[in-house]
Amino acid sequence: MxxxxxxxxxxxxxxxxxxxxxxxxxxxxxxxxxxxxxxxxxxxxxxxxxxxxxxxxxxxxxxxxxxxxxxxxxxxxxxxxxxxxxxxxxxxxxxxxxxxxxxxxxxxxxxxxxxxxxxxxEMMYGAAKGMKDFIVMTLGTGVGSGIVTGGQLIYGHDGFAGELGHTIIRPGGRQHWSTGLYGSLEAYASATGIVLTAKEMLAETDQDSLLRRYPAEALDSKAIYECAMEGDEIAKEVYRFTGQILGESLANFVMFSSPEAIVLFGGVTKAGDLIMNPVREHMEKNLLAVFRNKVTLTFSELKExxxxxxxxxxxxxxxxxxxxx
Amino acid sequence: MxxxxxxxxxxxxxxxxxxxxxxxxxxxxxxxxxxxxxxxxxxxxxxxxxxxxxxxxxxxxxxxxxxxxxxxxxxxxxxxxxxxxxxxxxxxxxxxxxxxxxxxxxxxxxxxxxxxxxxxxEMMYGAAKGMKDFIVMTLGTGVGSGIVTGGQLIYGHDGFAGELGHTIIRPGGRQHWSTGLYGSLEAYASATGIVLTAKEMLAETDQDSLLRRYPAEALDSKAIYECAMEGDEIAKEVYRFTGQILGESLANFVMFSSPEAIVLFGGVTKAGDLIMNPVREHMEKNLLAVFRNKVTLTFSELKExxxxxxxxxxxxxxxxxxxxx
Known part of the structure; x- marks a missing residue:
């Protein structure tokens, strides 16, 4: 057959x-x-x-x-x-x-x-076709990851490797609502984290913002995205800050496994350049020279x-x- | 043959x-x-x-x-x-x-x-004999690393994977004297980093310390180790702080590749429990529950x-x- x-x-x-x-x-x-x-x-x-x-x-x-x-x-x-x-x-x-x-x-x-x-x-049908070393990050309600090196998924000794969403990027920072960890990537770069960032930023200033039209319980990542697209400064700053934290984390992942590409997937990526420009900037800025301008940052090519x-x-x-x- | x-x-x-x-x-x-x-x-x-x-x-x-x-x-x-x-x-x-x-x-x-x-x-003759998933950290003048997953060294797409000493653990923190990066592990957990930490701590307080007997240019990691062994509070705090930063970094590495063990090697490990107790504490504290109390922290068994x-x-x-x- x-x-x-x-x-x-x-x-x-x-x-x-x-x-x-x-x-x-x-x-x-x-x-x-x-x-x-x-x-x-x-x-x-x-x-x-x-x-x-x-x-x-x-x-x-x-x-x-x-x-x-x-x-x-x-x-x-x-x-x-x-x-x-x-x-x-x-x-x-x-x-x-x-x-x-x-x-x-x-x-x-x-x-x-x-x-x-x-x-x-992604390796068989998508953006990582033909690649042997890459990382997929899923940015949605949570932040997940799958890591391939030398053509093989990393499973670790117990099968649980690749929990990059839970790596610490702001030691002592925001406490995660479910894991209890402080300053983990998911606490900032997930849809839930983005909403928390927006609420914190709104509380810290009296600056006018389209975001203030939403009652607290209705302020979700979709609303923040729409306000940012309408040019709202605070909403844009939410994405800039989120992109910075994600970019710093990606730099660390690159220095671990030196992937050819990082493939991003999920709802958070819909913000496009609003988030990707700071991601790129802060990833490159935190990389050792030998890794700079070598890693392709790309979106999944697969239909969700x-x-x-x-x-x-x-x-x-x-x-x-x-x-x- | x-x-x-x-x-x-x-x-x-x-x-x-x-x-x-x-x-x-x-x-x-x-x-x-x-x-x-x-x-x-x-x-x-x-x-x-x-x-x-x-x-x-x-x-x-x-x-x-x-x-x-x-x-x-x-x-x-x-x-x-x-x-x-x-x-x-x-x-x-x-x-x-x-x-x-x-x-x-x-x-x-x-x-x-x-x-x-x-x-x-370490995999063939040392502390990682028989293991397929482990990380070796060399803690000396610099901080180096070798990562094995599924029995294979991780090289990455370009051969440069495993630069864990340069991962960022204090974003915006101490600038590295050679790479220019801010807040990388090596800036704190190398012999050079430990000396910088001691100098910063001495400058921040008037507290008496055996470390003050050394002129700035003679204060090296050996002197700090000896003062700590004599019970000097500031010298001990230098190791506690260094251990915290190293432990936080190790937690991140565990959540990346889920190793069975992390093998530590090099001069900095000579401080023994002074540094290892905070390393263990802060590694465990920053791990997702699924990884806790599963990773062996050990020293190299090979003669240097x-x-x-x-x-x-x-x-x-x-x-x-x-x-x-």
Whole structure:
């Protein structure tokens, strides 16, 4: 059987919804769909429902043409196949998720966290195609990362490597609402962090701002973005400050693994030059000379709706390679 | 020919002196020696002198039993085989060093920077034996690092990965005397940084201190260590502060590559618990819960005189493995 007849199932499990699809080697997605995650109170009932949803598609393609199932999920451990203490999922503790899927579907299953899946997707189909050394940063509600060096994802000794959103960039700085850490990147460069920055800046000055039209509870990252696009000085300063902190962090990551490119992905990147100009400036300024003007800063080329499914399916094609670790 | 009859030449090139030896698979060093680096104004004349120094030993062992030559040198690039713009060496610009050695000796030659060589040495013969994910930090005049993930050294896309001494841990903080960067780890946790910290602390207070017995130009890291061991409060505070900054940095490195252990090496570690207690405290405090109490902080088990030669020779045994990258 040649590659063109082989398929992989890609599944992206989020706290609220799960997306899935069947993917060929070229990255074409067929039979894609979506189901609830949060309505299933046990992993077993979720797996059952996923099987029911995917069965017609699997029968149409032919199970003998499907190489395996790749899953991106929060707190998923590549080494153990378990989802471990995921705060945003109903199933608690350590769940042997890959085993459950594999048993139900009769197919090999590999899991990893969502940011690692995104990195694999970018390497196979996206902005990092052909690259062996790059970092993907997902900038959304949280800040996630997937790191590839020498063509391999970094998993670390326990499968949890690549938590760059939790690295400290302002020691003793803003306390993170969930981890309790002080001054971590995510506390500033996530959508939640950007809103906190805006509120702090508004509180520190009497300067007029479009942002003051919003009641505190309605001030979200979308509102800040819109005000910045209308030229509001405080909103623009929020992005400048966020970009500075992100740029300083990226400089540190570059001096760790010397990537060819850093691929940015997620809602926060929609602010475009407003945030990217300070990111670039402060990354370059904090780099050792040998790294300056060598790292490509780029946006993901994958459609946001497809990226997660493609990334998860990429796990299937890379199983043999990763198994060499 | 079995392994017990195979040897590697290990060469450690420093700015002032070069050390070399012939090493077997078990890490026994024979025929070790030392020569000047700085008296040779060209790489060619240095290679000639190294060949003259090593020739009797090579003839004794039998060139057919020698698998290759491994070299640790400042600014040495594993990918290109060149020493590039090394500030502490006489030979300037980009020197195709591995090629010069290989041609002169008639043996394959691999080079890398000194901290990477140290990491390979720890993996083959030292504290990281059997580990696949660890970081070696060399804390001396400067702060160097070698990072191993999945059993492979991280080189990055250009061969320059692993410059952890230059990561920023106090944004906008102390300016580095040579790189010009603000707030980098090396500006605080190197021997030079420790002396600067002591001078700053002495200037900020009138408190009595044994450190005040030294004229400014005589106050070195050895003096600070001795005063701290005698119980001097300011000297102890210098180590506490240095340990805090190092611990915060190590937390960031753990969240990047999730190593099983961090191996510390070099003069600064001689202060023992004085520095290690705050390092441990501030590393753990700044880690995401999933990483806490999992990372072994340990000292190198290699004799300092041998470590550099062993590390360089380890390059020879790992050539095939690294070639897979």
């Amino acid at each position: 040649n590659n063109s007849q082989q398929y992989a199932i890609g599944v992206d499990i989020g706290g609220t919804n799960t997306k899935y699809g069947i993917v060929n080697h070229r990255g074409d997605i067929t039979h894609n769909g979506r189901m609830s995650t949060s309505q299933y109170l046990t992993a077993e009932s979720f797996v059952e429902a996923l099987f029911t949803a995917l069965r017609p598609a699997i029968e149409e393609v032919g199970v003998e043409h499907i190489k395996g199932i790749g899953i991106g999920a929060p707190n998923a451990n590549y080494f153990t196949g378990s989802i471990e203490h995921a705060p945003n999922l109903n199933w608690k503790g350590i769940v042997p998720f890959a085993g459950l899927i594999s048993e139900k579907f009769g197919l090999p299953c590999t899991i990893t966290n969502d940011a690692n899946a995104a990195a694999l997707g 709706a497809d990226a997660a499914i493609l990334g998860a399916s990429a796990l299937v094609w890379s199983i043999r390679k990763q198994g060499n670790l | 079995n392994n017990s009859q195979q040897y590697a030449i290990g060469v450690d090139i420093g700015g002032t002196n070069t050390k070399y030896g012939i090493v077997n698979h078990r890490g026994d060093i024979t025929h070790n020696g030392r020569m000047s680096t700085s008296q040779y104004l060209t790489a060619e004349s240095f290679v000639e002198a190294l060949f003259t120094a090593l020739r009797p030993a090579i003839e004794e062992v039998g060139v057919e039993h020698i698998k290759g030559i491994g070299i640790g040198a400042p600014n040495a690039n594993y990918f290109t085989g060149s020493i590039e713009h090394a500030p502490n060496l006489n030979w300037k610009g980009i020197v195709p060093f591995a090629g010069l050695i290989s041609e002169k000796f008639g043996l394959p030659c691999t080079i890398t920077n000194d901290a990477n060589a140290a990491a390979l040495g 005189a041998d470590a550099a030669i062993l590390g360089a020779s380890a390059l020879v045994w790992s050539i095939r493995k690294q070639g897979n990258l």
